[in-house]
Amino acid sequence: xxxxxxxxxxxxxxxxxxxxxxxxxxxxxxxxxxxxxxxxxxxxxxxxxxxxxxxxxxxxxxxxxxxxxxxxxxxxxxxxxxxxxxxxxxxxxxxxxxxxxxxxxxxxxxxxxxxxxxxxxxxxxxxxxxxxxxxxxxxxxxxxxxxxxxxxxxxxxxxxxxxxxxxxxxxxxxxxxxxxxxxxxxxxxxxxxxxxxxxxxxxxxxxxxxxxxxxxxxxxxxxxxxxxxxxxxxxxxxxxxxxxxxxxxxxxxxxxxxxxxxxxxxxxxxxxxxxxxxxxxxxxxxx
Amino acid sequence: xxxxxxxxxxxxxxxxxxxxxxxxxxxxxxxxxxxxxxxxxxxxxxxxxxxxxxxxxxxxxxxxxxxxxxxxxxxxxxxxxxxxxxxxxxxxxxxxxxxxxxxxxxxxxxxxxxxxxxxxxxxxxxxxxxxxxxxxxxxxxxxxxxxxxxxxxxxxxxxxxxxxxxxxxxxxxxxxxxxxxxxxxxxxxxxxxxxxxxxxxxxxxxxxxxxxxxxxxxxxxxxxxxxxxxxxxxxxxxxxxxxxxxxxxxxxxxxxxxxxxxxxxxxxxxxxxxxxxxxxxxxxxxxxxxxxxxxxxxxx
Amino acid sequence: xxxxxxxxxxxxxxxxxxxxxxxxxxxxxxxxxxxxxxxxxxxxxxxxxxxxxxxxxxxxxxxxxxxxxxxxxxxxxxxxxxxxxxxxxxxxxxxxxxxxxxxxxxxxxxxxxxxxxxxxxxxxxxxxxxxxxxxxxxxxxxxxxxxxxxxxxxxxxxxxxxxxxxxxxxxxxxxxxxxxxxxxxxxxxxxxxxxxxxxxxxxxxxxxxxxxxxxxxxxxxxxxxxxxxxxxxxxxxxxxxxxxxxxxxxxxxxxxxxxxxxxxxxxxxxxxxxxxxxxxxxxxxxxxxxxxxxxxxxxxxxxxxxxxxxxxxxxxxxxxxxxxxxxxxxxxxxxxxxxxxxxxxxxxxxxxxxxxxxxxxxxxxxxxxxxxxxxxxxxxxx
Numbered sequence: 001x002x003x004x005x006x007x008x009x010x011x012x013x014x015x016x017x018x019x020x021x022x023x024x025x026x027x028x029x030x031x032x033x034x035x036x037x038x039x040x041x042x043x044x045x046x047x048x049x050x051x052x053x054x055x056x057x058x059x060x061x062x063x064x065x066x067x068x069x070x071x072x073x074x075x076x077x078x079x080x081x082x083x084x085x086x087x088x089x090x091x092x093x094x095x096x097x098x099x100x101x102x103x104x105x106x107x108x109x110x111x112x113x114x115x116x117x118x119x120x121x122x123x124x125x126x127x128x129x130x131x132x133x134x135x136x137x138x139x140x141x142x143x144x145x146x147x148x149x150x151x152x153x154x155x156x157x158x159x160x161x162x163x164x165x166x167x168x169x170x171x172x173x174x175x176x177x178x179x180x181x182x183x184x185x186x187x188x189x190x191x192x193x194x195x196x197x198x199x200x201x202x203x204x205x206x207x208x209x210x211x212x213x214x215x216x217x218x219x220x221x222x223x224x225x226x227x228x229x230x231x232x233x234x235x236x237x238x239x240x241x242x243x244x245x246x247x248x249x250x251x252x253x254x255x256x257x258x259x260x261x262x263x264x265x266x267x268x269x270x271x272x273x274x275x276x277x278x279x280x281x282x283x284x285x286x287x
Numbered sequence: 288x289x290x291x292x293x294x295x296x297x298x299x300x301x302x303x304x305x306x307x308x309x310x311x312x313x314x315x316x317x318x319x320x321x322x323x324x325x326x327x328x329x330x331x332x333x334x335x336x337x338x339x340x341x342x343x344x345x346x347x348x349x350x351x352x353x354x355x356x357x358x359x360x361x362x363x364x365x366x367x368x369x370x371x372x373x374x375x376x377x378x379x380x381x382x383x384x385x386x387x388x389x390x391x392x393x394x395x396x397x398x399x400x401x402x403x404x405x406x407x408x409x410x411x412x413x414x415x416x417x418x419x420x421x422x423x424x425x426x427x428x429x430x431x432x433x434x435x436x437x438x439x440x441x442x443x444x445x446x447x448x449x450x451x452x453x454x455x456x457x458x459x460x461x462x463x464x465x466x467x468x469x470x471x472x473x474x475x476x477x478x479x480x481x482x483x484x485x486x487x488x489x490x491x492x493x494x495x496x497x498x499x500x501x502x503x504x505x506x507x508x509x510x511x512x513x514x515x516x517x518x519x520x521x522x523x524x525x526x527x528x529x530x531x532x533x534x535x536x537x538x539x540x541x542x543x544x545x546x547x548x549x550x551x552x553x554x555x556x557x558x559x560x561x562x563x564x565x566x567x568x569x570x571x572x573x574x575x576x577x578x579x580x581x582x583x584x585x586x587x
Numbered sequence: 588x589x590x591x592x593x594x595x596x597x598x599x600x601x602x603x604x605x606x607x608x609x610x611x612x613x614x615x616x617x618x619x620x621x622x623x624x625x626x627x628x629x630x631x632x633x634x635x636x637x638x639x640x641x642x643x644x645x646x647x648x649x650x651x652x653x654x655x656x657x658x659x660x661x662x663x664x665x666x667x668x669x670x671x672x673x674x675x676x677x678x679x680x681x682x683x684x685x686x687x688x689x690x691x692x693x694x695x696x697x698x699x700x701x702x703x704x705x706x707x708x709x710x711x712x713x714x715x716x717x718x719x720x721x722x723x724x725x726x727x728x729x730x731x732x733x734x735x736x737x738x739x740x741x742x743x744x745x746x747x748x749x750x751x752x753x754x755x756x757x758x759x760x761x762x763x764x765x766x767x768x769x770x771x772x773x774x775x776x777x778x779x780x781x782x783x784x785x786x787x788x789x790x791x792x793x794x795x796x797x798x799x800x801x802x803x804x805x806x807x808x809x810x811x812x813x814x815x816x817x818x819x820x821x822x823x824x825x826x827x828x829x830x831x832x833x834x835x836x837x838x839x840x841x842x843x844x845x846x847x848x849x850x851x852x853x854x855x856x857x858x859x860x861x862x863x864x865x866x867x868x869x870x871x872x873x874x875x876x877x878x879x880x881x882x883x884x885x886x887x888x889x890x891x892x893x894x895x896x897x898x899x900x901x902x903x904x905x906x907x908x909x910x911x912x913x914x915x916x917x918x919x920x921x922x923x924x925x926x927x928x929x930x931x932x933x934x935x936x937x938x939x940x941x942x943x944x945x946x947x948x949x950x951x952x953x954x955x956x957x958x959x960x961x962x963x964x965x966x967x968x969x
Contacts, residue, residue, distance in 0.1 A: 006395060007396070009391075010391040010392075010394065010395035010396050011391070011396070013387035013388055013391035014387070014391050014396065016383075016384050016387070017387075017388040017403075017406075018388075020384055020459070021406050021460070021463075024456055024457070024459070025406075025409060025460055027422075027425045028418055028422050028424070028425055029421060030421075030425075031422075031424040031425050032417060032421045034424075060962055061961060061962045061965055061966060064965065065965070086321050087325055090317075090318040090321045090322050094318070101568065101571050101572070102568060104514065104571065105514060105518075105567035105568045105571050106564055108511075108514045108515050108567055109521075109522070109560060109563045109564045109567060110329065111515070111518065112518050112519050112521070114522075115524065116552075116832070116834075117336075117552075117557075117560075118332075119832075120336060120553050120556075120836055121332035121333055121335060121336040122332050123831055123842050124336050124338075124553075124840055124842075125332045125335040127829075127831060127842045128779035128829050128831075128842050128843070130842070132331070132335075144779075146829060146831055148969075156328075157329070160325070165511060166465070166468045167472070168511070169469055169472040169473055169507045169508050170472040170475065170476065172476075173472070173476030173507075200475070204471070207468045207471065207472075210408060211411065211464055211468060214411030214464065215411065218411065220414070221525070224786055224789070225785075225831065225832050226830065227831075228785045228787075228832060229785075229786030229787065229788050229964055230964070230965060231965065232965035232966075232969060234414075235414045236789070238414050238416050239414075239416045240786065240788045240789035240961075241684075242416055242417070242420045242684060242688070243420075243529065243684045243688070244683075244684045244789035245682045245684065245708075245709070245791040245794075246706070246788055246794045246957055247684075247708070247789075247957050248683070248687070248711075248712055248713070249712045249954055249957075250712055253420075256417070256420070257420070259417075260414055260416075260417030260418075260420075260421075263414050263417065264409065267409055267411075270408065271405045271408055274408075275401050275405070278401075278404070339839075339840055343863065423688055423692040424692060427692035427693070427694070430692070430693065430695040430696065431694065434695060439695065443696060446693075446696055446698070528678045528680065528681060529678065531650070531677035531678050531689065531693075531698060550836070552834065552835070552836050
């Protein structure tokens, strides 16, 4: 009876959050579904329910856009997650309190820095006529900023701070005393990481990676400013349709909504991959 | 946060000192290398942009004039104030919803964790343009009702120009993934069960337990989540501009409109970066002396 | 006072479940004409009645009008100075799509847009959102550039032009035509320097640039934009095409000294950069003449219908049209004003010379081209 009361109490604490998400997230998603599954007939202009928008979004340039987005997001999030993790570790090890605060807050700001201002910073640096372009081209002759590779170089600018931001608290929680204890007991660095540090860090690191992936996937303003649509990305396509100056006409908005539904499907797939991994990592912690 | 280290480590400190020094040296070089390379990566593009805004290559002069033009523009104060208000409200709603839920899940309902994780992911992957058009559609449904009905009025009030309630409502969703991660990391490092049992065992009620036992130990997580949210609200442009509100990020782009030179636009964005950083830096000290990274064990 | 009254009404409605407090959407206090259905100034009782009603409304909501675009900054300031009507410019960097979305979704809000300035692609399919209105100088607008029912009407436009910073492309000369741009002897000097106004699937100026290029190639026409895509693919293969979006900053920094953009954008850049010692020449390519006009329309659900109509009258007056020219755009009433001698001589001289006639794409041709660009752009240039 007491346990039931406790469980009910726990549910009471969770329900506001669930209810909020149901409404604040569910309503717009519902609107997307509602509009994305409709289409005005090109001839009669009558609106009917149809899967046409969705099926169109899985072919041709829209499919290419989806796949390119996935490729870019995976590549940049993996790179940024690894770099960010090392950076966060390096920062967590430092002594200066002001230094850490400065880095933490700078990361917060940089994680949200994007679009045309970020693009311009990089154009000024390694774009055509950029100061450092020749340096880069010594190492990487075919490099150009307005390509897939260019985006891969620019995206970490806001992804690495994001990773640092999400893993720094966890790394801070790793006590140096634990490392010392492990060393004293005869353990090597590798063993420390494998049995103590790693399992503690892995959930936060995985979570940070997932955040980076999502952030890279949803970005489009920077890509648009740098590549003008020559690298097809699904988010840019959505923006072109729903918030552009060229594509218009009855039924186009519905296609845009269907493209947005695709991003939700990607999200579901990502969760399907991530959740079992998380469970595994939690088990590792217990072992 | 405090209990585990106290149990495990006291004897180790003195004995490990010589080994620690050796490890520190190796670690220090490696740290310098990583932070050095990253420092270059992050600073150089900003510096290149800054150089462009102050150096005139034709007359070969320096001038900080693009920056002066920004502050004198009307609406600076209003937009900053509005943004801060929206951000604060977002943080309050966010934590009011998130903290009880996460504690409950950690303690009593572990099966719900995947649900929370999924919820915390969806807003992130959903493109902001799509989200805002979905919101516009929903608000439009409200406005399609007859004037005078509560739904109509709700849709109107949510979009009040002086304080648009719809913005915090949306921003809570967008900040949810980040706040969740920060809190999650914080919760992992605390032995929540012991803390709560100890506190409840001593006779404290739930609110007191949370307020005086749990939250102080979550300070890092709470603060980094709040900082992230603040930064996010300051930097968010797409949603607020499409919904036609004028927070700082939209105002600053609008202000760069009066540009009579190509230097103003990047100057404006650099300045907004700097200002946001300054605000965040100051705010982060509000969290108290133990904000980030102290390894002392005393509880507040 | 009005807002508090509305909130109180809502509370009463909730508790009594009655809709006794319906408030009116428009603020035409004291006026007996319902201006939201008036189709011309004379029909509403004359210009004086219109001005009085607009002043009574006191506010005008415009949307996505950048101050530096076609001199809108000056036009808005002058309008407010003349009539005392405050102008709210929402989402100034927004798109035509945002404007249509705002009309559709903001019905009933006092911040809903009163008037819009959209590209032709967005005006043609959305006439059901616009209120018919014919300005006093209606007959001065060419027939091809307005809707027969008065639902939308061109206001200003221009040709696609090529701007060039000679110092950055030397020793090659500045290109004057699309053929020059792709001339093999100049490729090395133009490498990485040719830019447009962004993504042709999303930016009207870029879309038009591709179409203009198509017209310069054999097989290209208003029915066929594909040669334009191939043209830019060739530019990219030559290494000349720089996919970054051209802005005043990128021209000034030397990153994009060759820009293919609307003449009013290029000329505005040129005039701004002159103070920096950068000499940007703007020419209209004779081999690819493409012109388009942006369209004005009054929203059917305008919260300030009289102010909206007064704004239109202002834009189409001699002052308004000359102001557009001051922003290097071609006013739609150019021909009529030329015959009447009311064109501002200085502004007229600032427009680049153009010879030849153009046709404007129909709705079907627009849709075909949009589809071709959407499916072809990324694959041809990626």
